[in-house]
Amino acid sequence: MxxxxxxxxxxxxxxxxxxxxxxxxxxxxxxxxxxxxxxxxxxxxxxDVRRTADGEFALLHDSTLDRMAGIDKTPEELTLEELISLR
Structure with missing residues (x-):
């Protein structure tokens, strides 16, 4: 359901x-x-689904990457490849 x-x-x-x-x-x-x-x-x-700079989708709760990655950027400012590299 x-x-x-x-x-x-x-x-x-x-x-x-x-x-x-x-x-x-x-x-x-x-x-x-x-x-x-x-x-x-x-x-x-x-x-929460967010759009990346290259138009891909990423699952991320926060509106910024500060808490999860320690950087003051939004998911919309980075490409999916750049987000993945933050692991």
Whole structure:
């Protein structure tokens, strides 16, 4: 069931949401944290999708890279390759 179907279903009175996936078990907003949240039984996994300078998409919660990478830039200022190199 997708999110729209879930919230439209009158039998679903409450949704348990994993914000950024199950970030305490895997890198936040990553595919593994999303998968782990689904396996753990969360009803909804909330993620943020950002556009990179080269028009690609990246999953990143924050509007800047300061907390995750220690640099004062936004994902929109870097290419996907540059973002990946920050690991």
């Amino acid at each position: 997708n999110y729209i179907e879930y919230v439209a279903n009158p039998h679903c009175q409450c949704a348990i949401v994993a914000h950024r996936g199950l970030w305490n078990e895997a890198p936040e907003s990553g595919l593994l944290s999303i998968r782990r949240a689904m396996e753990a039984g969360y009803n909804v996994v909330e993620i």
